[in-house]
Amino acid sequence: MSGLSSSGDIDDDEVRIMDHRGCLTLDAICFTDQLGPDHRAVVERHIRSCGVCAQQQTQLARATERMRGARPRVPVPAEIRILARQVALKGLALRARTARPSPVRQQRSTARIRALGRRRPPWYRSRTFWAAAIMGLAAAVVLVLLVLVLLQG
Amino acid sequence: MLHSMSETVIVAALRKGNLRRAVELILDSYQDEVFGYCARLVAPAEAIQVYQLVMAVALEELTTFTGTTSIRAWLYGIARRTVLRFQRKRPGSYPAALDADYAPVACPDDVLVIKLLDEDLEACIGRLNPLTREVLQLSLWQGLLLTEVAHVVGCSEARARHIAAEGLHDLSLDLSRSNSTPS
Numbered sequence: 001m002s003g004l005s006s007s008g009d010i011d012d013d014e015v016r017i018m019d020h021r022g023c024l025t026l027d028a029i030c031f032t033d034q035l036g037p038d039h040r041a042v043v044e045r046h047i048r049s050c051g052v053c054a055q056q057q058t059q060l061a062r063a064t065e066r067m068r069g070a071r072p073r074v075p076v077p078a079e080i081r082i083l084a085r086q087v088a089l090k091g092l093a094l095r096a097r098t099a100r101p102s103p104v105r106q107q108r109s110t111a112r113i114r115a116l117g118r119r120r121p122p123w124y125r126s127r128t129f130w131a132a133a134i135m136g137l138a139a140a141v142v143l144v145l146l147v148l149v150l151l152q153g
Numbered sequence: 154m155l156h157s158m159s160e161t162v163i164v165a166a167l168r169k170g171n172l173r174r175a176v177e178l179i180l181d182s183y184q185d186e187v188f189g190y191c192a193r194l195v196a197p198a199e200a201i202q203v204y205q206l207v208m209a210v211a212l213e214e215l216t217t218f219t220g221t222t223s224i225r226a227w228l229y230g231i232a233r234r235t236v237l238r239f240q241r242k243r244p245g246s247y248p249a250a251l252d253a254d255y256a257p258v259a260c261p262d263d264v265l266v267i268k269l270l271d272e273d274l275e276a277c278i279g280r281l282n283p284l285t286r287e288v289l290q291l292s293l294w295q296g297l298l299l300t301e302v303a304h305v306v307g308c309s310e311a312r313a314r315h316i317a318a319e320g321l322h323d324l325s326l327d328l329s330r331s332n333s334t335p336s
Contacts, residue, residue, distance in 0.1 A: 015311050026318035027311070031292070034299050034314075060318075063325035064293060067278070070271045071294040074189040080201055084184060084208050088176045091212045 017042055024053045030060055159183075163224050172215060179211070183225060186295055187232050193290065194236045203239050207232045226301035229291065233305055277327040285320035292317055 192200035
């Protein structure tokens with residue numbers, strides 16, 4: 001009872017319309033409304049002139065209708081309907097919260113953006129360096145002199 | 154027609170980045186049929202759990218929807234994957250949900266007794282290969298196009314058509330046999 005037993009021998013991308021006897025294949029007879037207009041025209045033309053295929057189509061259409069008519073309808077229970085909506089909307093809110101950057105990250109990125117406007121010219125860095133170096137040296141000399149004075153005193 | 158209208162509105166909401174509207178529309182348009190689909194693939198008592206998982210996964214993946222197929226087929230694809238995952242590692246542990254308070258709700262059993270009125274047909278459907286049965290159910294009960302069915306079960310459209318056609322042929326033969334057999 002399997003539709004899969006012979007499924008391996010079909011071309012995976014194309015629908016075969018005719019079989020070796022010159023009759024329509026099952027693939028072509030079923031779901032004709034979902035075939036392209038060219039294929040559909042071929043099928044309809046053939047059905048009009050071939051009793052065997054017409055009978056086959058009638059049988060398949062009957063089975064299709066019987067199965068379609070037996071469709072069980074299972075609605076979502078009311079409480080689950082409400083719960084699903086709540087969960088979905090809560091989930092969206094949660095996603096929006098996590099997608100927004102944290103305060104620390106936001107602060108850092110703000111500082112980085114502000115720093116972009118405070119870029120120093122290249123000479124500034126070297127002059128500041130030399131000024132700091134001279135001041136440091138002076139402070140060291142003063143410290144050494146102080147120590148010497150204290151030791152002699 | 155109704156489905157294609159919903160599709161258009163949902164896709165428009167997604168394009169605008171209005172996730173809330175998209176989710177509401179998806180729930181309004183498809184939750185009954187997706188639930189019905191889940192209820193047929195798992196034991197009735199588990200259908201509610203699986204359905205909630207499907208919706209949670211759909212919500213997580215909503216922003217990755219690429220539009221290569223319809224929203225409907227995409228949703229059924231998620232449902233099928235979720236059911237398969239659920240069946241593989243049942244029961245108990247659920248993948249991380251979006252909401253920390255997320256918990257499946259106990260199932261009111263009387264709602265979920267799925268029995269076909271047509272007993273002969275039910276027996277014939279039961280004798281079909283599982284994949285054939287699923288393809289037929291997706292196309293004839295859920296009303297999916299064969300391209301959508303192909304997307305859901307992961308094959309080409311031609312193969313989905315072939316499976317459905319062979320399945321219908323087997324079904325019609327089996328039905329005519331069971332009709333001719335005196336009960």
